Amino acid sequence: MTERSVKNMSPRTKKQFEEIRQEKRDLILNTALEVFATHGYHGASISTIASHAGIAKGLMYSYFESKEALLKAILEKGVRDILEVFEHMVNKEITPEILRKLLQTFFVQLKENGAFWRLYFAIAMQPSVMELLENEFESLVNPYMETLKRYYRGQGSKNPEADALLAHAIIDGITLNYVMVHHNFDMNKVEQIIIERLEKPSYL
Amino acid sequence: MTERSVKNMSPRTKKQFEEIRQEKRDLILNTALEVFATHGYHGASISTIASHAGIAKGLMYSYFESKEALLKAILEKGVRDILEVFEHMVNKEITPEILRKLLQTFFVQLKENGAFWRLYFAIAMQPSVMELLENEFESLVNPYMETLKRYYRGQGSKNPEADALLAHAIIDGITLNYVMVHHNFDMNKVEQIIIERLEKPSYL
Amino acid sequence: MTERSVKNMSPRTKKQFEEIRQEKRDLILNTALEVFATHGYHGASISTIASHAGIAKGLMYSYFESKEALLKAILEKGVRDILEVFEHMVNKEITPEILRKLLQTFFVQLKENGAFWRLYFAIAMQPSVMELLENEFESLVNPYMETLKRYYRGQGSKNPEADALLAHAIIDGITLNYVMVHHNFDMNKVEQIIIERLEKPSYL
Amino acid sequence: MTERSVKNMSPRTKKQFEEIRQEKRDLILNTALEVFATHGYHGASISTIASHAGIAKGLMYSYFESKEALLKAILEKGVRDILEVFEHMVNKEITPEILRKLLQTFFVQLKENGAFWRLYFAIAMQPSVMELLENEFESLVNPYMETLKRYYRGQGSKNPEADALLAHAIIDGITLNYVMVHHNFDMNKVEQIIIERLEKPSYL
DNA sequence: GATGAATGAGCTTTCATTCAT
DNA sequence: TATGAATGAAAGCTCATTCAT
Numbered sequence: 001m002t003e004r005s006v007k008n009m010s011p012r013t014k015k016q017f018e019e020i021r022q023e024k025r026d027l028i029l030n031t032a033l034e035v036f037a038t039h040g041y042h043g044a045s046i047s048t049i050a051s052h053a054g055i056a057k058g059l060m061y062s063y064f065e066s067k068e069a070l071l072k073a074i075l076e077k078g079v080r081d082i083l084e085v086f087e088h089m090v091n092k093e094i095t096p097e098i099l100r101k102l103l104q105t106f107f108v109q110l111k112e113n114g115a116f117w118r119l120y121f122a123i124a125m126q127p128s129v130m131e132l133l134e135n136e137f138e139s140l141v142n143p144y145m146e147t148l149k150r151y152y153r154g155q156g157s158k159n160p161e162a163d164a165l166l167a168h169a170i171i172d173g174i175t176l177n178y179v180m181v182h183h184n185f186d187m188n189k190v191e192q193i194i195i196e197r198l199e200k201p202s203y204l
Numbered sequence: 205m206t207e208r209s210v211k212n213m214s215p216r217t218k219k220q221f222e223e224i225r226q227e228k229r230d231l232i233l234n235t236a237l238e239v240f241a242t243h244g245y246h247g248a249s250i251s252t253i254a255s256h257a258g259i260a261k262g263l264m265y266s267y268f269e270s271k272e273a274l275l276k277a278i279l280e281k282g283v284r285d286i287l288e289v290f291e292h293m294v295n296k297e298i299t300p301e302i303l304r305k306l307l308q309t310f311f312v313q314l315k316e317n318g319a320f321w322r323l324y325f326a327i328a329m330q331p332s333v334m335e336l337l338e339n340e341f342e343s344l345v346n347p348y349m350e351t352l353k354r355y356y357r358g359q360g361s362k363n364p365e366a367d368a369l370l371a372h373a374i375i376d377g378i379t380l381n382y383v384m385v386h387h388n389f390d391m392n393k394v395e396q397i398i399i400e401r402l403e404k405p406s407y408l
Numbered sequence: 409m410t411e412r413s414v415k416n417m418s419p420r421t422k423k424q425f426e427e428i429r430q431e432k433r434d435l436i437l438n439t440a441l442e443v444f445a446t447h448g449y450h451g452a453s454i455s456t457i458a459s460h461a462g463i464a465k466g467l468m469y470s471y472f473e474s475k476e477a478l479l480k481a482i483l484e485k486g487v488r489d490i491l492e493v494f495e496h497m498v499n500k501e502i503t504p505e506i507l508r509k510l511l512q513t514f515f516v517q518l519k520e521n522g523a524f525w526r527l528y529f530a531i532a533m534q535p536s537v538m539e540l541l542e543n544e545f546e547s548l549v550n551p552y553m554e555t556l557k558r559y560y561r562g563q564g565s566k567n568p569e570a571d572a573l574l575a576h577a578i579i580d581g582i583t584l585n586y587v588m589v590h591h592n593f594d595m596n597k598v599e600q601i602i603i604e605r606l607e608k609p610s611y612l
Numbered sequence: 613m614t615e616r617s618v619k620n621m622s623p624r625t626k627k628q629f630e631e632i633r634q635e636k637r638d639l640i641l642n643t644a645l646e647v648f649a650t651h652g653y654h655g656a657s658i659s660t661i662a663s664h665a666g667i668a669k670g671l672m673y674s675y676f677e678s679k680e681a682l683l684k685a686i687l688e689k690g691v692r693d694i695l696e697v698f699e700h701m702v703n704k705e706i707t708p709e710i711l712r713k714l715l716q717t718f719f720v721q722l723k724e725n726g727a728f729w730r731l732y733f734a735i736a737m738q739p740s741v742m743e744l745l746e747n748e749f750e751s752l753v754n755p756y757m758e759t760l761k762r763y764y765r766g767q768g769s770k771n772p773e774a775d776a777l778l779a780h781a782i783i784d785g786i787t788l789n790y791v792m793v794h795h796n797f798d799m800n801k802v803e804q805i806i807i808e809r810l811e812k813p814s815y816l
Numbered sequence: 817g818a819t820g821a822a823t824g825a826g827c828t829t830t831c832a833t834t835c836a837t
Numbered sequence: 838t839a840t841g842a843a844t845g846a847a848a849g850c851t852c853a854t855t856c857a858t
Contacts, residue, residue: 020838039332042246045831056840058834067832122329124384125322128243162397169398172380173373180328193366194373202401215819216858224821250849260823265850429817447740450654453852464819466855475853530737532792533730536651570805577785577806584784588736601774602781610809623840624837632842658828668844673829823855830848837840 025063028053033074037115040122041071041129068132075123075133078116079140085109090143094151096199103171103195110175111187118179157201167198229267231257237278241319244326245275245333272336279327279337282320283344289313294347298355300403307375307399314379315391322383361405371402433471436461441482445523448530449479449537476540483531483541486524487548493517498551502559504607511579511603518583519595526587565609575606637675640665645686649727652734653683653741680744687735687745690728691752697721702755706763708811715783715807722787723799730791769813779810 031053035044046067050057064070089102110117123129124137145164152163174194178187216224235257239248250271254261268274293306314321327333328341352368361367378398382391439461443452454475458465472478497510518525531537532545553572560571582602586595624632643665647656658679662669676682701714722729735741736749757776764775786806790799 017838038330040244040246040326040330042244043330043332046833047831057832058841059839061833062838118329121380122244122326125326125329126242126244126247128247159397165394165397166374166401169374169377169381170370171377173375173377176325176376176380177373190369193363193369197370197406214858215817216821220858221820228821249847251847261849262824262851263822266821271849425817446738448652448654448734448738450652451738451740454854455852465853466820467818469854470817526737529788530652530734533734533737534650534652534655536655567805573802573805574782574809577782577789578778579785580788581781581783581785584733584788585781598777601771601777605778605814622837623838624842628837629841636842657826659826669828670830670845671843674842679828819856819858821855821857823853825852825854827851828849831846832844834844835840835842837842 021063024055024059028055028060028063028070029074029077032070033078033115033119036071036074037119037122041067041126072133072136074116074119075136078113078120079136081113082109082140086144090147094147094154096155099151099199100195103198104191106171107187107191110178114179117175121176121179152201152203155201157203159203160201163201163203166202170194170198225267228259228263232259232264232267232274233278233281236274237282237319237323240275240278241323241326245330276337276340278320278323279340282317282324283340285317286313286344290348294351298351298358300359303355303403304399307402308395310375311391311395314382318383321379325380325383356405356407359405361407363407364405367405367407370406374398374402429471432463432467436463436468436471436478437482437485440478441486441523441527444479444482445527445530449475449534480541480544482524482527483544486521486528487544489521490517490548494552498555502555502562504563507559507607508603511606512599514579515595515599518586522587525583529584529587560609560611563609565611567611568609571609571611574610578602578606633675636667636671640667640672640675640682641686641689644682645690645727645731648683648686649731649734653679653738684745684748686728686731687748690725690732691748693725694721694752698756702759706759706766708767711763711811712807715810716803718783719799719803722790726791729787733788733791764813764815767813769815771815772813775813775815778814782806782810 028049032044032049035049035052038044039048046057046060049070050060053060060070064073085105086102089098089105092098094102120137123133145168148164148167149160152167153160157163171194174190232253236248236253239253239256242248243252250264251261253274254264264274268277289309290306293302293309296302298306324341327337349368349372352371353364356367356371357364375398378394382394436457440452440457443457443460446452447456454465454468457478458468461468468478472481493513494510497506497513500506502510528545531541553576556572556575557568560575561568565571579602582598640661644656644661647661647664650656651660658672659669661682662672665672672682676685697717698714701710701717704710706714732749735745757780760776760779761772764779765772769775783806786802790802
């Protein structure tokens, strides 16, 4: 033990401890997201997650109660992060410019956070895993559908619901294809096409 | 028990054995599709599949070499069934009428075979399961993209690739939403909207 | 069904049935010996044995009560065959010539029946399998040790027991080496050396 | 529980972990040797080995990758131990005294390590298990045959190869008989006879 | 007698979770 | 807080044995 480390033995402040805990928690969360997204919930093991995060298996259990709790925490965080980005856009009146912005932001999100979306879809597809989650996701989808409807109504759509539905399907479809590994289309080009397309309602 | 079956103690004929095997193989295949679609590949256990099919665990292994082989067989059959339905439509010149027909057929397929599509997407989302499959699915997606492109070119699209991409995204998105349990929108209404919409190119 | 086979429906005589049964029994016995000798008792499966013999699994159970009973039958037959060959030599007074003959006969046996000896040793080495067999083998070893002792006493050995022991060890050792797969020494040459050597007692 | 251990809640040091692992590894290795030697490779179950070692089934897999890897480790260790004992004797010029010593050492080894030799022979007898092992054993047998040949040549044998072969067969035979459970001859007496006998060449 | 589909106990192996240190 | 050895339930898979035909 060096002189220095002896000096450092002075107790860390509560705040320091909390910061360290928070950092480690985030490390685990991010690592687990990657691993879950790659192998699926059942296919990913706590061992793998721990070793990817460079910590011991046991430590994970001091941050999360169980594997299931870890999954929930990941999804909660993911949903929260996304809502944070969009919430200030969603309740305003939406202009075509704002919609463009909104979509651009979404695509940035998607590219930065592909793993989350892959996990999201994988889980959404599996009723038995979905059950663990109750309605974690309702909050994610509903307000954005409403916003789309309002937008198309504002743009003079004769069938704003159909327009919103179409837009939703298009975005889901694009997200899906981006996220599916075997499919590496040129996202930047696609973005342009989609944004242009979604601006105008179909039902005029 | 009939008179005949009491007297007839001779062994089953080859044909009888083959029938039994074919029927049971199909039973296992169908049951396993349901269970995989519900719990995912790793989340579904052979035990569960067997008990759903009303057979003993061991019997599955007399029909399929392994859990992985079972998955592959399910997907092969699924892909084959779908290709069969579409192959006579795909290489013709496509008129709007034929496209309508094609989409209607697809939606019928989808409604009859939701479990397959759920499994398809769930697997496509998980690189580590996907690897087991090599490119089982390439054959499913490629020809149908080409057909779409040809159609929109024929309809005077200035950007047939973009139109095909949009159409693909829309269909994927709809399929996805239909297949995700928590979302039970009125498919019949959606179908009408989609079919109308996809008939005309966006880029004129 | 052909004319001919209809005519042949006349019941077979009891004797014919028994002959067929005996032949099939021997077929199973010989096949099982090979398979047991290659894979060991636990490593050999009834399926493998049946398919090597070209019969259905179930049929084996109409000839032998169980896998264990099959093993016992193999060993009983093997021991019986060997005793048959030697019994007329064993209780006579043994001359050097007869000993030579006896050893030659043994080596012929060994070469014709390597699988039996491999199985014999493999089983003798495993207390837990050996237990199934009670003292099937005592009868095989004892009389031949006595014969050796008598022989060396007759040849003027000062320690006939030691001489018999040596001879026994040498024969076991040779048999063992012949039977172990990875060791393919020139048996014909070895035979000569051994026979010469065993003729004379060591303790004079 | 000591004062110290109550207070000391710091994690085990690397060295402590290594010690635990080494000890447990040896425990598993030794226990498994006994169990394999008793029941054979296929007849011994991991469950049985674990319960004999007083550990949970799963723990074995934290020390060895598989049942097969466990077997290999046992044999590697056994071969290494034996080679260690003999290597300093094997490459010297061998006098009768050294041969006596060598044989005595071998018999001590044999008595201490009967289980290893039983396993060795049982495995050598089963081609299908032997295949797992590649030529683990070549290194064990070859140098010792060469040493024997050199010895008998030095002692004036006219046929040192035949003498070595005989010696080898005798030793194998004795080992075999010692190791076979149902045969409990007086090893000490046998040793004396063998050692005396092997000292002099047969071919003078 | 002959077949092979079917069973289920038991095997090898994995992994979420616990716990002494 | 942090470690990783340890557990045991449950997974995938095998195989001796049974039985309807």
